[in-house]
Amino acid sequence: MEKGYIQVYTGNGKGKTTASLGLSVRAAGAGFKVLIAQFMKQGDYSEIKALERFSDLITVRQFGAGGWVKGKPSDKEKAQAREGYALLKEALTTGEYDVVVAEEGNLAVKYGLITLEEMLGLMEMKPEGTELIITGRYAHEEVMKKADLVSEIQPVKHYFADQGVKARVGIEK
Structure with a gap:
């Protein structure tokens, strides 16, 4: 890729x-x-099964302890995030x-699994020809400011x- 951006x-x-998964399949x-690095996720999600079919081009790794962080992260959750x-x-x-996709990267920052400075550092070290995608609620203002594209997805109606x-x-x- 000639020029990669931060989304x-x-x-x-x-x-x-x-x-992010649609973009990954397109890529x-x-x-x-x-590379899809999923923070805070551990489990047999349907997308993992589907992406195995593209294993020559798409690598998915999960870094969660099996459930969402509730309150202060456990040592296991912190170790997975590291x-x-x-x-x-x-x-x-x-x-x-x-x-490179940092899936739920924004939540990892929000819950202190990685620091804001570490996320900004990842953004800074991104090579010119690499696309970096960061997903998750609660994107920090500094992350959004440094990004080239920010999409804020808001519910209008949701059956959940x-x-x-x-x-x-x-x-x-």
Whole structure:
């Protein structure tokens, strides 16, 4: 890729992860190598199964302890996030990947799993030819300021909040 940018997908609406996954599939279709580092996630999500079909071009790694952080992060959650941060740093330093996704990176900053300075450092070290995608609610103002593209996804109507519908396999998980 000649020129890569920094994209941030944030907001309270549904679709941040979906957007980053769609971009990842599109990039793989163009022959780009993609790394998706999922903070705060651990489990057998449907997208993981689907992306295994593109394993020659898309690498997915999860760095969660099996559930969302509630309150102060546990030592296990912190250790998982440190591994995710180290992988992202390595991926951006080596230039092995054309597209690097820090999935739920904004939440990792919000909950102190990685520092704001570390996230800004990742953004700074991004090679010219690499696209960096950062997803998750609560994007810090400094992250948004440094990004080239920010999409804020807001709910207008959502069956989860409005009707109590749980996450469905193949649609939300």
